[in-house]
Amino acid sequence: MSAVDAAARARIERLVDAADYRDGESALADASRVAFLAAVPGAERDREATRRAAVEQCNARRGATAAASRDARTWHRVLLIAAIVLAALAVALVAISPRTGGPALELQVGMPFAGVIALISVGILWWLEPLRASGALWGAAAPARIHLVVGILLLLFAASVPAFRWSEVDDTDPWPVVLGLAGFVVAGVGAIVLYVRARRAGTAPTAPSIGSGLADPADTTSVLDALDRWWAQQEPVAERHRNDVIAVRALVLDYLVRTRLADERRARAVGADPTLGPWKERRP
Template sequence: MRRIPARTRFRLMILIQEWVQGHSRDAEVGDARRLALVALSSTAYRDRERARVAAVDEANRRRNPSIEPIRPVPRGALTLTFVGFLLGAAGIVPLLNQGTITRRSAPLFSAEEWMIPAGMLALISIALLAWLEPLRARGRIYHGGWEAAGYLVPGSILVGFPIYQAVFALDDIRDPEGWTRVIAGSLMMCGAGVWAILLWRRGRASDAAGLLVEHHDPLAGLTRRTDAEEIYVALDAWWEREAQRQLDARPDSLEAAAALALEWLANNGVRVRLKKGTALTRGVPAARWREPRG
């Protein structure tokens, strides 16, 4: 069997975890085919969502021309969130050298120089996360795989570092003005950390309420469910085009990914209904790749 690239295996793993969370414990071979096809292309998931959103918006506008379009995922804001947090964290690491634990090397930045910028970056990053929370709660970010517990990572770091700074490193600061800057930056960091923990509590409540299921609903955002068939037809057309493209370009890779999807679904306790002699992808016409009706 053809070797599957690591990036495809990783995408498939994420997609299967998401599928297991949002579906029953029964699956069909078509589910494995679709998971494999989306995992094989870095743009397939995004392209399918664009096709779905375009179809939903068109159906909604026909009913009500003044209706707001579905809010897209602001990928730029998501990128800035992580870049800001990483820059703040990157500034924390050399500051650890000021503490009594790691005195052997000099820090790249002094606490007086970096704490306020790091605190501001932390606040901006968590503010962006708070703005993105409604989308996360509805499974619109990271394939629905970003759970509320992820907020505990920045929360614990941002609360824990100022405590470390107060216990181990404040003795090295002689300048009163430097103390003021360090305390101000520490308070901003602690505030951002507490905010992240509050986001975790809010997100946990949203997850418990089942908001993530919207991610698995192809009709999410549709104002009239009577227009559902129009959305399914648009998605059927997208699956047919993408399947034909992959069958022409990488038939062996698609077959291998579908076989791996079946194996991993079974490993996750999913019963796959597969008749003897059923083909995975070889010989399956592109017209058979359809959006499942819910």
């Protein structure tokens, strides 16, 4: 498989998995649109920019309520970054620095604090998970792999202490280190569990839903109308990239069949049809 095919397949899987199709026919009807977003450079980014602009326009008409909604989303994103930074900080406080040859805090002193910081980090990730899964944070830029990376980081460090640094522990009073290690293990396992739950739920990674960020869900129709207008402008773009879109559509159809979202016979029929489209936003 070429690098281009691999990248296209990854985008296809993300877009299809986030779509939550009603049935096989709705998935097949969306094949050209998914192929366009996966094949045309910048198309997915432009569509999301259009969606966000429509959401902001709708929210602006709602006044103070919309402003509060935007502030909340900003703080959620700050918290996501803080959670990742805290996980790294928990390790950095008591890990051996390659520059100084020693830790910022000795294990005996720093492990309880570091363990608490690790628990806070993963606690924030758990609290933010519904927003991450819905795409309200950064869409596909906030995949569930974040949880996996944090969990592996914390567990690897926890394993390294008894394996390589137990000589630094005071045998007469090991409890500060033991409690800190317990915090790292609980936090690391919690992050891994969060990742597994997200994968089983089909939310890793995800894309923002149509109404994500709206102050009032009643404005969803206005957002759909804005996306319909955007799609209508993409038809000539799709024709310019026709060969690429058709090639990627074949990959989309293959994925729909492999994941049993669509019947193979119907997928072959769609693939044999040279017509692309429809060029309007899919209705949930």
